[in-house]
Amino acid sequence: MFEKAKEMYTLQKQAREIKKKLSHTHIESEQDGVKVTLNGEQEVVKIEISEDALTDRKKLEKTLESCFNKAVKKSQQIGAELMKQVMGDKGFPGMGS
Numbered sequence: 001m002f003e004k005a006k007e008m009y010t011l012q013k014q015a016r017e018i019k020k021k022l023s024h025t026h027i028e029s030e031q032d033g034v035k036v037t038l039n040g041e042q043e044v045v046k047i048e049i050s051e052d053a054l055t056d057r058k059k060l061e062k063t064l065e066s067c068f069n070k071a072v073k074k075s076q077q078i079g080a081e082l083m084k085q086v087m088g089d090k091g092f093p094g095m096g097s
Contacts, residue, residue, distance in 0.1 A: 014086045022079055029071040034060065036067040042075050 022040025029036050033053030037046040053060050 011086070015083075018079075018082045018086065021082065022075075025078060027071050027074045027078065029067040029074070031067055031070075032059070032063045034063045034067050036064070036071050038068075038071045038075055040075055040078055042072055 019041070025040035026045055027038050027040065033050030035046075035048040036044070037048075039045050047064075049060070053063065
């Protein structure tokens with residue numbers, strides 16, 4: 001019983017370390033003069049829009065949507081990979097190889 005509690009404490013500690021690492025990880029997605037930067041916690045860090053991208057509002061809206069979606073997806077993949085590294089060897093179903 002004590003061993004399980006110890007293992008849970010270790011997992012919580014590792015999860016906090018992953019969260020910290022993700023907050024310092026920046027993910028960029030760039031397309032048609034628009035660049036979106038998120039951190040690993042999927043918070044917007046920066047948005048850059050070129051002068052050329054401002055000329056067509058509809059295209060800009062679609063480009064922003066696409067950039068955000070790509071950055072969020074990439075962020076999720078990075079987070080999942082980090083969690084897999086921690087959880088994969090713990091014997092939890094669905095985690096690891």
